[in-house]
Amino acid sequence: xxxxxxxxxxxxxxxxxxxxxGPGVTRLPFTPEHRAALEVLQEAMRRADLxxxxxxxxxxxxxREGPPGSKTFLLGSHQDxxxxxxxxxxxxxxxxxxxxxxxxxxxxxxxxxxxxxLAFADEEGVRFPTALIGSRALxxxxxxxxxxMRDGDGNPLRDAMxxxxxxxxxxxxxxxxxxxxxxxLETHIEQGPYLEREGEAIGVVxxxxxxxxxxxxxxxxxxxxxxxxxxxxxDALVGAAAIVSEVDRLGQQTTDxxxxxxxxxxEPNVVNAVPRAVRLTAEFRSPDDDIRRKAGDGLHSFVQExxxxxxxxxxxxxxxxxxxxxxSAELSHCLMTAAKATGARGLTLPSGAxxxxxxxxxxxxxAMLFVRCRDGVSHKPEEFAAPADMGAAIVAISxxxxxxxxxxxxxxx
Amino acid sequence: xxxxxxxxxxxxxxxxxxxxxGPGVTRLPFTPEHRAALEVLQEAMRRADLxxxxxxxxxxxxxREGPPGSKTFLLGSHQDxxxxxxxxxxxxxxxxxxxxxxxxxxxxxxxxxxxxxLAFADEEGVRFPTALIGSRALxxxxxxxxxxMRDGDGNPLRDAMxxxxxxxxxxxxxxxxxxxxxxxLETHIEQGPYLEREGEAIGVVxxxxxxxxxxxxxxxxxxxxxxxxxxxxxDALVGAAAIVSEVDRLGQQTTDxxxxxxxxxxEPNVVNAVPRAVRLTAEFRSPDDDIRRKAGDGLHSFVQExxxxxxxxxxxxxxxxxxxxxxSAELSHCLMTAAKATGARGLTLPSGAxxxxxxxxxxxxxAMLFVRCRDGVSHKPEEFAAPADMGAAIVAISxxxxxxxxxxxxxxx
Numbered sequence: 001x002x003x004x005x006x007x008x009x010x011x012x013x014x015x016x017x018x019x020x021x022g023p024g025v026t027r028l029p030f031t032p033e034h035r036a037a038l039e040v041l042q043e044a045m046r047r048a049d050l051x052x053x054x055x056x057x058x059x060x061x062x063x064r065e066g067p068p069g070s071k072t073f074l075l076g077s078h079q080d081x082x083x084x085x086x087x088x089x090x091x092x093x094x095x096x097x098x099x100x101x102x103x104x105x106x107x108x109x110x111x112x113x114x115x116x117x118l119a120f121a122d123e124e125g126v127r128f129p130t131a132l133i134g135s136r137a138l139x140x141x142x143x144x145x146x147x148x149m150r151d152g153d154g155n156p157l158r159d160a161m162x163x164x165x166x167x168x169x170x171x172x173x174x175x176x177x178x179x180x181x182x183x184x185l186e187t188h189i190e191q192g193p194y195l196e197r198e199g200e201a202i203g204v205v206x207x208x209x210x211x212x213x214x215x216x217x218x219x220x221x222x223x224x225x226x227x228x229x230x231x232x233x234x235d236a237l238v239g240a241a242a243i244v245s246e247v248d249r250l251g252q253q254t255t256d257x258x259x260x261x262x263x264x265x266x267e268p269n270v271v272n273a274v275p276r277a278v279r280l281t282a283e284f285r286s287p288d289d290d291i292r293r294k295a296g297d298g299l300h301s302f303v304q305e306x307x308x309x310x311x312x313x314x315x316x317x318x319x320x321x322x323x324x325x326x327x328s329a330e331l332s333h334c335l336m337t338a339a340k341a342t343g344a345r346g347l348t349l350p351s352g353a354x355x356x357x358x359x360x361x362x363x364x365x366x367a368m369l370f371v372r373c374r375d376g377v378s379h380k381p382e383e384f385a386a387p388a389d390m391g392a393a394i395v396a397i398s399x400x401x402x403x404x405x406x407x408x409x410x411x412x413x
Numbered sequence: 414x415x416x417x418x419x420x421x422x423x424x425x426x427x428x429x430x431x432x433x434x435g436p437g438v439t440r441l442p443f444t445p446e447h448r449a450a451l452e453v454l455q456e457a458m459r460r461a462d463l464x465x466x467x468x469x470x471x472x473x474x475x476x477r478e479g480p481p482g483s484k485t486f487l488l489g490s491h492q493d494x495x496x497x498x499x500x501x502x503x504x505x506x507x508x509x510x511x512x513x514x515x516x517x518x519x520x521x522x523x524x525x526x527x528x529x530x531l532a533f534a535d536e537e538g539v540r541f542p543t544a545l546i547g548s549r550a551l552x553x554x555x556x557x558x559x560x561x562m563r564d565g566d567g568n569p570l571r572d573a574m575x576x577x578x579x580x581x582x583x584x585x586x587x588x589x590x591x592x593x594x595x596x597x598l599e600t601h602i603e604q605g606p607y608l609e610r611e612g613e614a615i616g617v618v619x620x621x622x623x624x625x626x627x628x629x630x631x632x633x634x635x636x637x638x639x640x641x642x643x644x645x646x647x648d649a650l651v652g653a654a655a656i657v658s659e660v661d662r663l664g665q666q667t668t669d670x671x672x673x674x675x676x677x678x679x680e681p682n683v684v685n686a687v688p689r690a691v692r693l694t695a696e697f698r699s700p701d702d703d704i705r706r707k708a709g710d711g712l713h714s715f716v717q718e719x720x721x722x723x724x725x726x727x728x729x730x731x732x733x734x735x736x737x738x739x740x741s742a743e744l745s746h747c748l749m750t751a752a753k754a755t756g757a758r759g760l761t762l763p764s765g766a767x768x769x770x771x772x773x774x775x776x777x778x779x780a781m782l783f784v785r786c787r788d789g790v791s792h793k794p795e796e797f798a799a800p801a802d803m804g805a806a807i808v809a810i811s812x813x814x815x816x817x818x819x820x821x822x823x824x825x826x
Binding site: 190194209223225228230241242248252265266270272274351376379 | 603604605606607610622624626636637638639640641642643644645648650651653654655657658661664665670671672673674675676677678679682683684685686687688694696698764765766767789791792
């Protein structure tokens with residue numbers, strides 16, 4: 001009997017070796033490390049009886065045909081890592097469905113549709129100031145202007161892709177026909193502690209959270225900490241502290257909201273001067289856009305009142321907003337059934353982070369399967385998913401594909 | 414009739430020209446700018462009929478003898494400025510008593526004791542990482558080890574002083590005999606807004622505040638702002654915000670306390686990461702050491718409880734403590750009487766900042782006279798004291814010296 005979890009772990013370790021030297025895994029897109037990883041994956045795809053190709057955006061595709069005229073189901077994630085990242089984020093979402101197809105083939109199961117395993121070149125956006133190149137190409141939302149963006153060494157993305165043997169100017173032709181795609185499943189480590197706390201190996205994602213970010217600038221008046229009386233002080237940091245507390249309060253008291261002040265800087269930032277100005281960020285994430293917007297609006301009201309009370313000038317600007325991306329109810333239902341068949345309780349959770357699935361949602365229905373990760377840690381060398389948990393995910397993915405195949409009325413295969 | 418305030422302003426403008434190029438006044442100790450200022454002051458001292466000398470620590474001394482065997486009253490402040498500072502901080506405390514002596518001489522008043530006007534070389538501690546060289550020398554508290562300290566160009570203090578024509582190794586011989594000194598009066602701009610808010614030109618200082626500083630390190634746990642659930646977060650910045658609010662609350666609710674968080678830095682300080690660690694300072698100043706210590710102890714209790722409640726690790730260390738220096742009740746009474754004689758209401762206030770008088774208190778009774786400064790601003794090119802206010806201070810100083818002279822039982826002249 002094959003231990004699919006151990007197979008996944010062995011393949012992921014082989015892929016982790018495709019890395020720049022240094023702690024953990026550093027595998028940036030369109031590099032020799034990327035090339036090495038593609039070779040390892042190609043071999044594994046061939047073992048799973050998949051036909052291998054690389055598209056113009058650098059996405060490695062392993063395809064198994066279905067019955068003539070059938071639609072295609074897509075599964076995958078990204079091959080790239082952050083600098084000094086881990087061996088699971090992204091790449092595990094390529095390896096597990098790949099092994100699920102090998103398992104189905106070993107069990108003699110034929111699916112009533114075509115399947116493709118996708119290994120996108122770049123999701124993290126670490127090398128170039130853009131991300132989601134491969135998934136946007138398939139969804140037809142790729143912006144050609146990003147080809148002129150440069151990496152830290154001054155190389156344009158276009159040149160890096162061309163040197164890698166790709167045809168960046170053909171990316172526009174990669175858009176898939178939505179009528180021919182059933183859906184997209186992304187498998188990913190949770191990057192959070194929820195499943196670990198709940199003692200569960202896998203969970204079904206309900207939605208990818210919407211995000212909004214605010215830049216807040218609090219301006220008061222500096223002065224000597226010894227000579228400026230307390231009465232009448234306009235201390236920018238005292239104002240900012242109230243904002244930090246309020247953002248946390250909003251997050252603690254509202255269901256389905258994550259609220260964080262991540263960055264804060266003080267001027268002049270010396271021990272004996274009353275702070276003149278503080279710049280801080282506030283970020284809200286929620287699977288429910290109304291909840292998220294209400295929190296942002298609430299913060300703006302709060303800072304207006306605070307500015308009045310403390311005679312401060314506070315400018316708050318919503319600098320970024322991205323709506324939530326709900327997962328397909330039908331696909332998620334299939335995924336839930338499949339998860340429960342592995343003995344899982346069928347927990348659901350939102351994804352707080354953005355994924356390739358966010359971009360794929362412009363093309364087709366999406367679903368996401370989260371795998372427990374140790375201590376909720378990702379983007380670090382210590383990142384770890386247990387082989388047994390990955391084995392459970394492989395079983396769930398194979399059950400999922402069979403469940404999708406049993407719903408021809410929905411997916412019209 | 415002589416306008417003494419205008420005389421002060423003219424002399425201060427002449428001295429302000431003794432500056433490095435650039436905005437405001439930059440006059441560091443043992444530099445050509447220092448030399449130029451001493452020449453201007455020497456000429457003014459001779460006009461006031463004072464005998465001029467420079468001691469081994471670089472203190473310019475203008476002395477007028479009293480009756481044979483009489484003690485000496487000292488008045489003065491420092492000649493140096495911060496970088497791009499103003500024309501009044503320090504140097505005004507040399508010019509005003511100097512003109513007060515000229516005024517007394519013009520009016521034919523002889524004092525029953527000797528007087529000296531002192532222009533200390535260095536109080537700000539901008540060039541070398543030490544300060545109060547001249548006043549500590551007179552008080553006998555000068556530490557010879559500081560002669561080895563270096564400025565930003567690597568020059569030791571000893572060499573800078575020798576090049577300036579001084580004899581640093583003789584500083585140990587400068588200590589005055591306390592039995593021969595009546596007291597020390599320092600006149601200084603307030604560096605705060607109290608007198609301006611009260612509409613008063615001058616005020617009498619009750620004490621130089623004691624200071625204590627705390628370094629606080631809050632350590633929690635970082636994580637992705639999207640994937641880490643709110644429940645169970647150990648957000649170091651949320652903890653630090655509570656500390657900032659508490660320090661301000663202590664200052665607002667306690668009489669005679671100034672409480673400030675001046676510096677705060679966040680790690681990793683990015684928009685989408687829960688803060689892992691925050692380092693911040695807390696400073697308390699009070700003319701009453703018990704009040705100050707109670708606030709420091711209260712903060713330590715607060716952070717212990719906070720650490721427990723939020724599962725944070727918080728280390729709070731008292732890194733610096735300096736006791737308050739009360740002004741002499743007898744001298745302050747004379748100063749109050751003198752101030753009222755100019756039409757002042759006789760307001761009292763503590764000094765939140767340290768001054769040469771802090772060091773002189775180790776030698777003799779001290780008193781301080783504060784002069785209103787515009788917008789409470791100091792250490793900036795915009796620093797300004799009005800000629801009329803300086804004129805009032807000159808009159809008050811001359812009355813003060815006469816009042817001291819009328820108390821032979823106290824000062825044994």
